[in-house]
Ligand code: SF4
């Protein structure tokens with residue numbers, strides 16, 4: 001008999017069992033953990049005798065656990081690539097095309113993935129998308145989305161996309177001809193090249209705009225710098241953002257979000273003051289991210305950059321304290337509050353309650369490659385996504401080469417269908433192949449390391465989640481009514 005994946009948690013007040021198969025937690029006040037553990041591991045003695053002790057009482061009170069054990073013996077994760085229907089889905093279910101309209105940028109941020117600190121990523125180049133390629137990319141989205149039921153998105157990305165503004169204008173006009181109002185536009189920008197005309201264009205086309213800004217002047221200008229000219233990137237972004245806000249306050253609140261890359265020394269109060277007081281945005285519109293530590297020598301050159309754990313740990317303590325106190329309908333929380341809420345808390349508390357065998361079972365946070373989105377470089381080559389450091393899987397003129405996608409993902413899926421089946425974090429995991437790619441190929445060792453981090457991180461978050469609910473059982477009711485993403 002195979003062991004049913006599980007994990008025990010102890011909060012200091014209670015013990016809990018978590019079963020990923022049905023995605024449920026069980027409080028274990030009266031149950032013997034040792035015999036329950038043996039039973040879950042398929043121990044023959046505990047399965048062949050009818051337990052009459054606390055284990056028997058516990059199992060009798062939760063018949064779905066026995067059911068889960070039985071169903072799990074027959075259960076296997078499927079491999080989406082070899083599933084009937086994948087080859088069809090890849091041709092007609094696309095939802096998002098992200099166009100890298102230029103690999104040039106007017107900035108040279110020290111932590112940029114195009115910089116010399118990330119040797120496995122492409123470098124800055126003069127590659128710039130031509131109209132013919134962009135139009136073909138729109139046609140590509142049209143052709144590959146015949147059966148897509150959700151909204152379609154055309155994203156503009158770089159480098160700094162605004163360097164190729166004329167192409168963006170042309171492409172938006174063409175996409176509207178093809179899709180009418182069935183298409184959404186998005187852009188990630190450093191906001192240093194905006195002027196009134198460009199801002200009006202973004203507003204008129206209701207662009208979802210992600211603006212990169214790391215916080216106050218010191219934090220932003222520390223690593224975000226102009227390439228060829230002097231001056232403060234922070235000041236330039238501040239000016240642009242104020243122009244957007246003045247041009248259309250509703251657009252600013254509803255369609256503009258910020259990405260703030262954290263670095264040490266970190267001052268969260270100052271970050272809060274910059275975004276909320278000086279820029280006038282809402283805390284929920286600011287996302288915090290960290291500098292990628294994979295395949296980089298960045299931290300060797302900037303040893304202070306990742307020294308912010310103490311500050312974040314204190315902010316996390318404050319977040320759970322606040323949750324446990326109950327915040328009711330008060331949405332005026334801090335940026336850090338939303339950062340932690342949007343992280344593991346939502347994934348844990350909003351986990352699906354269906355047993356695995358009643359879902360489309362695939363572990364990890366991996367998307368179905370080339371079905372949900374594709375990333376298109378200036379020459380028209382298509383990639384899995386903008387974070388992916390592997391090879392191209394086709395181009396907008398000749399289409400997707402499914403054999404190349406298969407060859408790329410097959411080792412990853414072969415690994416996940418085996419190792420994830422026994423992993424307790426399988427229903428919460430957000431790992432994807434991006435974390436396990438080295439020199440363009442799947443690297444199992446990198447996956448092991450990513451998995452250890454994922455399990456350690458969820459173990460920590462789940463204990464805090466359970467502890468919070470012990471203190472206030474309705475602490476997370478806010479998630480039913482809030483828009484927090
Ligand atoms: S603005 Fe973006 S693309 Fe340009 S250097 Fe900075 S991180 Fe890189």
Ligand code: SF4
Nearest residue numbers: 420423426429451454
């Ligand atoms: S942590 Fe690793 S083994 Fe576990 S589900 Fe995620 S990818 Fe699979």
